[in-house]
Amino acid sequence: MINKKCYLKANKSGLSIIEIMLAVILLGIMIGPIFVTLFQSQKVIRVGAHDLETMNLASSFIFQINRMNPESIAVTDSPQSVLPDAYGFVRIDTIGDAPVLKMPQWDKDTFQLFYTAQRLDLFDYEDGTAKQAMVVVVKVNRTAYGKEEQKVEIPTLLIY
Amino acid sequence: MIKKRGIAVFLVIGMLFLFALTFFWLHVHSLTHGRTMFELLEEQQALSVAEVIARIYLEFLEDVFINRTGCEKIYSSNPFDPSNHILLHKGRVPDNIEKIVPADLAKETEFIEAINNFFQTIPVFHEKLCENQPFSIGARFVESVRTTDRTLIGKIKVSVEINKKSGHPDQASSYRFSFFKSFKLTNILDPVVSKFTLFVRNVPTPEHYNILNKGFQQDAGDRSVLTLINDSSGNASLRPVDGENRWLHAGWVFLGGNEVFINIDGSQINRRNSEQFIFFGDAPFGQNETGTIDGDFYPGTSLFPRYVPMGANSMWLAEFLQELLGEDTARLVEKPSVIRLFGDRSNISPTLVLGNVFARWAMMASLIYDEIGQGAPNHITVAGDVYSLNFPMPRIERQDYNPRRPPDENANPILATARGSIQPQPPFLLFIDGLSDTVNLNVPENGLLDLMPNYEDYFSYMSKLSTDHSSNSRLPYYNSLYDMAFSHRDTNRVFPAPQLLSNLDYPNTGENIDIPYGTDGTRNLLSGVNLIDYDPCAPFTGNNLENISHLFDNQQMLKSSSFINLQGNVKRFDKPGVIKINGDLNLNNPSEINAPVKIISRGNIEMNDIRTIGPAGKMVLMSLEGSVTFTGTTLEATVIAPSGTLRWQQELDMKGSLFVNELNAYDLSQHGGKISYNESTNPANSIEHNRGYIFITGPYIESSIER
Numbered sequence: 001m002i003n004k005k006c007y008l009k010a011n012k013s014g015l016s017i018i019e020i021m022l023a024v025i026l027l028g029i030m031i032g033p034i035f036v037t038l039f040q041s042q043k044v045i046r047v048g049a050h051d052l053e054t055m056n057l058a059s060s061f062i063f064q065i066n067r068m069n070p071e072s073i074a075v076t077d078s079p080q081s082v083l084p085d086a087y088g089f090v091r092i093d094t095i096g097d098a099p100v101l102k103m104p105q106w107d108k109d110t111f112q113l114f115y116t117a118q119r120l121d122l123f124d125y126e127d128g129t130a131k132q133a134m135v136v137v138v139k140v141n142r143t144a145y146g147k148e149e150q151k152v153e154i155p156t157l158l159i160y
Numbered sequence: 161m162i163k164k165r166g167i168a169v170f171l172v173i174g175m176l177f178l179f180a181l182t183f184f185w186l187h188v189h190s191l192t193h194g195r196t197m198f199e200l201l202e203e204q205q206a207l208s209v210a211e212v213i214a215r216i217y218l219e220f221l222e223d224v225f226i227n228r229t230g231c232e233k234i235y236s237s238n239p240f241d242p243s244n245h246i247l248l249h250k251g252r253v254p255d256n257i258e259k260i261v262p263a264d265l266a267k268e269t270e271f272i273e274a275i276n277n278f279f280q281t282i283p284v285f286h287e288k289l290c291e292n293q294p295f296s297i298g299a300r301f302v303e304s305v306r307t308t309d310r311t312l313i314g315k316i317k318v319s320v321e322i323n324k325k326s327g328h329p330d331q332a333s334s335y336r337f338s339f340f341k342s343f344k345l346t347n348i349l350d351p352v353v354s355k356f357t358l359f360v361r362n363v364p365t366p367e368h369y370n371i372l373n374k375g376f377q378q379d380a381g382d383r384s385v386l387t388l389i390n391d392s393s394g395n396a397s398l399r400p401v402d403g404e405n406r407w408l409h410a411g412w413v414f415l416g417g418n419e420v421f422i423n424i425d426g427s428q429i430n431r432r433n434s435e436q437f438i439f440f441g442d443a444p445f446g447q448n449e450t451g452t453i454d455g456d457f458y459p460g461t462s463l464f465p466r467y468v469p470m471g472a473n474s475m476w477l478a479e480f481l482q483e484l485l486g487e488d489t490a491r492l493v494e495k496p497s498v499i500r501l502f503g504d505r506s507n508i509s510p511t512l513v514l515g516n517v518f519a520r521w522a523m524m525a526s527l528i529y530d531e532i533g534q535g536a537p538n539h540i541t542v543a544g545d546v547y548s549l550n551f552p553m554p555r556i557e558r559q560d561y562n563p564r565r566p567p568d569e570n571a572n573p574i575l576a577t578a579r580g581s582i583q584p585q586p587p588f589l590l591f592i593d594g595l596s597d598t599v600n601l602n603v604p605e606n607g608l609l610d611l612m613p614n615y616e617d618y619f620s621y622m623s624k625l626s627t628d629h630s631s632n633s634r635l636p637y638y639n640s641l642y643d644m645a646f647s648h649r650d651t652n653r654v655f656p657a658p659q660l661l662s663n664l665d666y667p668n669t670g671e672n673i674d675i676p677y678g679t680d681g682t683r684n685l686l687s688g689v690n691l692i693d694y695d696p697c698a699p700f701t702g703n704n705l706e707n708i709s710h711l712f713d714n715q716q717m718l719k720s721s722s723f724i725n726l727q728g729n730v731k732r733f734d735k736p737g738v739i740k741i742n743g744d745l746n747l748n749n750p751s752e753i754n755a756p757v758k759i760i761s762r763g764n765i766e767m768n769d770i771r772t773i774g775p776a777g778k779m780v781l782m783s784l785e786g787s788v789t790f791t792g793t794t795l796e797a798t799v800i801a802p803s804g805t806l807r808w809q810q811e812l813d814m815k816g817s818l819f820v821n822e823l824n825a826y827d828l829s830q831h832g833g834k835i836s837y838n839e840s841t842n843p844a845n846s847i848e849h850n851r852g853y854i855f856i857t858g859p860y861i862e863s864s865i866e867r
Contacts, residue, residue: 026176033183040187044194051201062208069722118281122219123270125774131219135212135281153282154205157212159219160722 050110050149054140057106057113058154061090061138064101065115070134070158072096073117079139082113093117114139120157134158203865205285206335210295210320211863213275214339217297217318218857220271221260225345225855227776230266233258259298259319290323297321302340311346311707316857319866336866342858346707348738348758348780349852350696350819351685353800354841355675357388357411357511358499359691359819361802363420369497369825370423370520376475379432384811384832385425386823387433387500388413390511391837398441398508403646403660408681408844410511411817411837413501414670417515417692421627422638424521425496426471429505435496437505438641439469439521441648458611462531462538462602465621466550467655468524469644472496476522480578484623485522485555492625493522498829501638502645509837510645512661514670514691518627519638523655525623526552527575527590529601540599545585549601551575553622561615563608565591573622575608634659634666676844685843696800696819697784700740700760707738708760709856714743715761723757733757733779736854745781750792753777756854760784764804768792778841778852779816790814798841808833817841 061082065073074093082103084090090101092115106113115138122131135157142150224230262268279286279294286294302317318341323334353359363369374381391410415422429436458464472493475481482490503509528537529549537550554573564571576587591607593599604610612618619628629635634643639661647657662668670691677685699707712718718741725732729749736755744763753772758780759765765783769792772778779797781788787804795814799806805820805827812833840848 026172029176030179033180033187037183037186037190040190040194044190047194054201055204116281118277120216120274120277122216122274123223123267131223133216133219135278137281139284150201151284152201152205153285154208155212155278155282156208157215157278159215 046144047149050142050144053106053111054142054150054152056104057111058138058140058152060103061101061113061115062136062154062156064099065136065138066156066158068099068158070160073134073136073158075119075134076115076117079114079116082115082138083108110142110144112141112143114141132160134160202288203335206322207337207863207865209282209285210322210335210337211339211861212278213295213297214318214320214337215861216274216278217262217271217299218316218341218861220262220265220267221299221316222855222857223267224265225853231260231264233260233264259300261296261298288324290325293323295320295322311344313342313344313706316341316343338864338866340862340864341860344709344856344858345853346709346738346856347850347852348736348756348778348854349798349841349843349849350780350800351675351843352673352689352691352694353696353798353817353819354849354852355412355843356817356819357390357413357835357837358501358823359414359817360823361416361692361821363416363418364822366419366421368420369499370421370472370495371825371829372425372496372498374425374427374433374473374496376427376473377431378427378473381433381496383498383829385433385498385500386812386828386832387504387507387834388509388511389503389507389834389836390501390509392507392839393509394506395437395441395508398510398646398648400646400658400660403510403642405681406510406646407512407642407661408676408679409839409842410509411839411842412511413513413515413517414691415513415515415517417669417671419516419518421518421520422497422499422501423493423495424471424519424641425500426473426476426493426521427496432504433500434505435471435500435502436469437508438471438502438510438645439648441508441645461604461611462529463527463611464530465553466526466528468526469521470524471521483554484524484552485625489555489625492627493520498825498832499823502641504834507836508645510642512642512665512668513638514668514673516667516669517638518636518667519641521626523624523626524552525621526550527621529590529594529603531602540588542588542593542599547577547585547588549588550577551590552578553618555622555624555628556618558615558619561618563611563613563618565605565607565609567592571607573608637667639665639667677849678846679844681844685846685849695802697760697782697802700782701784705740708740709736709738709854710740712739712741715741715745717741718745718759727752732773736776737856738854744786748791751779753779753796756852758782761786764789765801766791767795769794770797772796776851788820796838798838 072094074095076093080093082090084103088102088105090103092101115136117134117136120133120135122133124130135155137153137155140152224234262271265271297318297320299316299318302315318339320339321334321336326333372381372383372385424438425433425435427434429440472495474494476485476490476493501513530536531538537548540547540549553575556573560572562570562572575590591603594601594603595605608618627636634640635656643657643660646660647653673689673691674684675686675689677683705711718724718739723733723735723737723739725734730752731747731749732752732754734754736757738758740760742762745759745761745765747767750769753770754774754777756776756778760782762784764786765781766789767781770779771794780800781797782800783804785803786801788799788801788806790806790808790812793810793813795812796816798817800819801821802819803821805822805824806818807827808831811831814833814835816838818835839845841852843849
């Protein structure tokens with residue numbers, strides 16, 4: 001009975017300032033990594049989503065290029081911008097009539113799409129003519145918060 | 161009290177440690193996740209790059225298969241040697257075929273250069289690759305199955321490794337991918353049709369082709385003729401010894417299962433379109449009496465039989481020749497055929513003729529009196545008239561033969577010097593005038609009764625048609641002319657000419673044929689083929705796509721495809737293929753063929769000039785249900801129309817094989833022309849024939865990532 005009284009009496013003195021400071025520090029130590037992890041996860045999610053969208057955009061472009069006649073695609077001197085019109089259609093430099101490309105919507109500030117089309121000499125036939133192919137490369141430049149995040153190049157080959 | 165507080169502090173620190181551990185794990189996991197996403201994107205890029213490299217490599221492999229050179233592991237350095245073809249003779253790809261790497265290609269330098277040029281188009285990705293060996297590649301044939309006699313189907317596996325610069329030890333230093341592409345190896349050349357210059361399934365009547373009106377001294381008759389040039393050897397090697405295997409190298413002829421009579425053109429040998437060269441070669445008629453064949457000497461006399469073969473022409477209706485054969489028989493050789501099976505005088509090309517085909521021509525026979533063995537008849541003068549002692553032996557039937565000695569009025573025949581317009585003086589009778597007081601020839605006293613008492617004896621020596629010989633002998637059949645064509649260079653020429661072909665070739669009805677493979681004639685590509693019901697379209701009818709590489713719904717789709725490379729108004733075919741079109745085909749502009757191509761049309765085919773360019777160029781045109789119309793002048797192709805025919809609108813100059821259901825005599829003789837056999841399709845010349853093989857890779861490429 002006496003011991004119980006003594007205990008209750010001692011507890012009434014409360015927590016010391018040192019104990020409170022220690023608790024706050026410990027809480028800070030605990031919460032800090034939570035925020036760091038939170039920000040890290042947000043970045044991973046954002047980059048992952050951008051990676052997926054990059055692959056989606058490049059695949060969509062390459063898929064439609066693969067169905068074109070290589071002779072109808074004009075050779076490019078430098079990377080050409082891929083920009084959709086008001087209806088979402090993309091036109092590339094072609095020789096004669098060529099189908100327009102239908103691309104999914106994308107964030108123009110984050111993803112800058114370019115393509116190059118270069119003729120590739122494979123080998124010569126006996127009559128002196130060359131076996132040729134067309135290499136089309138879609139290039140995706142990605143920026144985040146004004147900084148370059150990623151540069152991706154997806155090529156495809158069209159045989160004449 | 162102190163003790164309990166220590167426990168609390170321990171618990172708090174422990175919890176803090178656990179929290180820290182948890183957050184550290186979350187942090188690492190988050191970083192790993194981010195890196196994995198990054199690697200996935202990079203792997204996707206590497207896959208695209210590897211696929212481009214693989215496709216470039218497949219183009220180089222296809223070039224090897226198309227040109228049959230450029231890779232010692234597949235073909236030997238001799239591009240025409242088929243023995244090293246890894247796929248052709250094995251039936252399936254052997255397991256021990258080594259991996260084919262760029263160093264195995266003759267065009268390795270071009271391949272590396274092409275890849276380097278490709279890398280320049282992807283500078284960012286290229287920067288990440290190992291400088292010394294950014295990639296490695298190799299190909300294997302992993303599966304194959306022979307689906308038919310002519311088609312092998314399988315898969316090629318191309319393995320590509322993309323090597324990155326050394327980075328983080330946890331990151332992969334290389335990506336490995338495998339690409340699979342199906343292939344078909346098939347020969348565009350039909351194994352049977354390609355052995356023939358002309359294959360006609362049905363000839364409506366036996367005399368169908370004998371419609372040409374032509375005189376003895378005429379170059380051409382009232383119609384044009386179609387000449388078959390069955391090989392390119394010309395007449396340079398018509399020695400008897402060459403006849404033993406010439407048929408192996410030449411294109412054959414089949415004229416259906418019914419009886420067909422082909423009248424040989426018997427106009428004077430120097431006349432254009434004359435076929436007398438079959439009997440005498442290209443020597444001018446009459447020079448050193450090469451136009452005759454001497455027989456055996458009759459013992460005890462100075463009489464020799466002498467033969468002069470002569471084909472069909474309108475002169476047989478002249479009175480003095482009608483007397484030799486009889487009017488009805490002479491009419492059978494009045495009109496030559498409009499088809500010439502053994503070429504012309506400048507391109508003598510005897511070949512094997514299959515089917516129930518008879519050659520009709522006449523043998524003018526006579527006895528010559530040659531007392532001193534000078535090889536020519538003696539001349540005598542009687543009452544101021546000069547006679548050449550040459551006594552024609554007329555054709556007579558068995559029941560009319562009566563070998564009595566004239567002047568018995570029943571004697572038949574009475575042998576006398578030629579009458580009529582040639583010698584207007586009275587005839588000199590062999591067994592009457594020749595035994596008179598004024599002229600005493602060394603002949604038997606009882607005339608024919610002593611020389612030829614039986615009709616069989618007389619039959620052997622009398623003038624007659626080739627078709628008068630019994631069917632048991634080889635002489636009525638067209639292939640006996642093969643023997644004859646080679647015998648004229650023999651210094652000891654005899655009639656009948658020595659047999660050069662098999663006993664089964666007189667006639668060879670075509671019901672059990674072996675198609676030779678190889679120049680020695682000991683191997684066969686096919687055995688026991690029945691030509692009468694042979695259908696080269698069978699592998700391509702219905703929905704059977706095994707032997708087809710590309711299918712188009714109509715000809716517009718073909719014309720807009722990459723198969724046709726327009727060069728001005730010329731359509732150039734650079735890609736090999738077995739193309740089927742569900743409809744008609746109209747190639748109304750000239751075409752150039754630069755690869756083995758077979759076009760199969762369900763309907764009719766109309767085409768302009770077709771020329772092959774390059775050693776690999778071969779064209780086969782097949783109409784499954786229709787006919788083929790040719791509007792140009794030069795046709796280098798195999799034409800197959802088992803349900804129809806070939807029509808042409810000006811003089812035909814065709815190099816190839818023609819397979820048709822019918823070849824109408826009146827249609828073909830409007831413009832005539834020639835069909836020259838394309839010896840590069842000959843199965844007997846297996847090296848050339850195998851150049852008809854095409855290697856087609858499928859349209860899709862399957863990929864897999866190897867980890």
